[in-house]
Amino acid sequence: MYHLNIYPLRGWLLSLLASLILAHSVAYAKPANDTNNKTKDPQTTEATIAPELKHLPEKVVALIQKHKIPADELSILIQEVNTPKPLVEHEIDTPRNPASTMKLLTTWTALKELGPAWRWKTEVWTRGTVNNGVLQGDLILKGYGDPYLIYENFWQLMFDLRAKGLKDIQGNLIIDNSYFDVPEQLNQQFDKTPERVYNAIPSALMFNFQATRFLFSPNALTNKVEITTFPEGAIAKLDNQMMLREGRCTEENYNPVFVRQDAGAMLIRGDYATECGQQFIMRLMSSPSIHAAQAFRQFWQQLGGTISGTDQVGIAQSSDQLFYTYYSAPLIDQIRAINKWSNNVMTRQLLLTLGAKGIGVPGTTAKGSEVIKTYLNSVGINTQGLVIENGAGLSRDERLTARQMGQMLNLIWRDAYMPEFISSLPLLGEDGTLLKRFRHQALRGQAHLKTGTLNDVSALSGFLLTQTGKQLIVVIQHHGRHVSAGRAVQDALLEWAFNQ
Template identity: 35%
Template sequence: MLDTVKSIGWKVRQYKILFAFFLYFLGSSTIACARILPDEIENELRRAGVAEESVGIVVQPVDGQKPILALNADIAFHPASTMKVVTTYAALELLGPHYRWKTNAYVTGKLEEGVLHGDLIIKGSGDPSFSQKDLWLFVREIQDSGIHEIRGNIVLDRSVFGKTGYDPAAFDDAPLKPYNAGPDGLLLNDRKVEIRFIPDIVRDKVNVAMEPRMNGIAIIPPVAASSACGNWQNGMDIHFDDRIAYFEGQYPLACGEKTLSVHPYQMSDIRYFGSIFEKLWRESGGVFNGHVIEGTVPPEAQIVARWNSPALGMIVNAVNKISNNVRARQLLLALGVEFRGEGVTTEDGVDVVMKWLAEKGIGTDKVVIENGSGLSRDEKITPSTMAWILRVAYESPVMPELVSSLPIVGRDGTMSKRLVNSEIAGKAHVKTGAINDVRAIAGYVLAKSGRRYLVVCMVNHPDAGYARPLLDSLLNWTYEKG
């Protein structure tokens, strides 16, 4: 009898030990607690037709050590544009919120009575935000220095970045899409053109206007059509090179006036910047009959005008709120320039970010950065690593700039039309990510309890496009239950 009691007692102790180990791993492992999902999240998973293994989740208090919800947290996922959180945080911390880019104008030769007998050189530093308005003010500043006629060439110095061999069709074979614009040492207007199609019903034709206006570009408009509007963009092909903008096909008059943003990838970078500069130079009363060429600033050149960009703390707003891809690429290269010098490539910027993450104690073994924008089929990160970055960022001196750059749920940016009528509207800052087969969010939620949580969710699945309600449900759940 005594032996039997001892045997039972030993077995009970064994079960207690096993149960203690179970509780330990349940509390300490994000993978272990991954299997317990709230009903509303499970329901949205089923509605979306997305398998559980295709979703990674971490929800954790910003001041806590363990997540309250996790799923596949240590599996590497494609993050889409949530990768911009990593890029912008790195830029803010390594460059500083007050960092500014400089665009300078230099001259060679002699200036006599307003006539420059030499070249005007424009040197870029990779300013992500340089716009047509900025260029117009810069032109005025150059002319205010006393230059009204240039009898040499206009030389564009883009050497701050090395040759990248960038292919705008590589990502999705849609090089005309503005999001496929590549980085440039003299980036202007995000390297895009706004095209307005203006029907003239009386004359049965279509007029085309472009912004920015370019010098020396001939426009051949599409043929007017009497058909229904429908999917009008599929009715024409656009060819946009250094000399001509040709719209081959038809434009239905029934469409009325429409606007289309394009990336004129067939036009050279020199031609894009140069044709806009020439137009503004002449419209401002300047005279120029030379050529626009690529080159570098010679040692004897003298500076005549300077342009400073807005502070980085402001520039990251466009990168995150509207998910500007080319500006994210510029930021990554700027990190390379700051720590490696001019002539850098994207790989230099990637190396800077990876070393910075490692120095902060953030594991990089499952992190892949290709261009820093998330517009990539190669970029990867685990939800737990993204959560770690968000937590470290929240304790950083640049936290205010980073958090304020993220879209506010139901209010602005890519979250402006989501959860508008929910209680969470205005109480969460969340970066979104969306490419084919990928949907993601990463950011911060101020819960109803008054406690702040970091939220990460990545969906990699052919039906990821149906997962938006899942992401929104997770945000709502965090707000209500956190």
């Protein structure tokens, strides 16, 4: 049997996280061409500029007219911090879909309400007696919403149980997800691709973003592509129809297609080039409770432990005994993972946590939304028109105005937690979802900005340092049929702001 390495290096995990989240962040977005400094501006004159555009920079107006973008599709706010009058404002009171820039509201509220050092816990309870390392009874795993219980961390939890002397479980494994109240569903039907990892639903005990890992390994000796899954029991039956091809690892030669079949079976077909080597692909295969239980069993057995009972969903009782508590990485580290790579399910975990801590258990999205609105109102931000569905921006219904975003960014700039929060945002041309933008221009490294991209939505919000040392707030929202040209408009606005 093929055995996976159960204690991967931290660097590998960060790389895995980056590739996983980067995959989800572009999976549902329309592609856009890089237009930095490649297109000459069409000629514009005062007479040809529509009245509603005359207050915008000339190059931006030229692009809007060239691509026939209706003026009412855009909201723009560019303002120096701590100053009352914006440099540019356009349609800033129109509620628009913010896409993933909505994550700024959720993560900032969490930072203020919970504090940067906040940690989630995962508890292990016993229902029965433990003698000489043998539990005569059930083991209960109770989650409290840790968004980052990935392979390394979950393995550490298992290792700590073994270090405390637990060897054999003569009973059932019970998963307790009662800290959150999430409607029962297989997964989100946001874009008719429920197996994609960005569609993962939250749960109080969430292992590795709910994603099953598929390891593709070309075998030249057998002329086949071997596929291994983790957890091992995630697929009832795997129909491997992958075709091994000679050649480079191009898009045509690396295109596995996943097809769900009846009774938990999965068909995987497509071409795979020998030069692709081993590759990992993540997909949602099972419910959160089953996924966590399968991972526990595989780790536990690899560490030499045994378990004789079945997997169940239940609730820890007052008569049970607390055996061990695992604590997560601090909130500020998790916010960096969320904002740098735009992780949806981590943000949703955060919203539910806000609801549970701020209003009461179980945490719900409605409670989390209320906590955010209450906080924003308390600091003087009018929340009229604000719609929060899941706090992550993976929504067709969420709405936010450029003024509301700008007011919050101005508030952040004056707050003691400002350095921690700004460091969580992608750095232009350097990392995260902005890694490939302005990599070879003077703007590289000059802005911390959160991106947001959906079909018919493109957004950008954050801070930009000008070449003269001014710190600017930038909010750009584009919502409509002409959003494919939004990248060019965004870049032109950033270039103009940098030169102020």
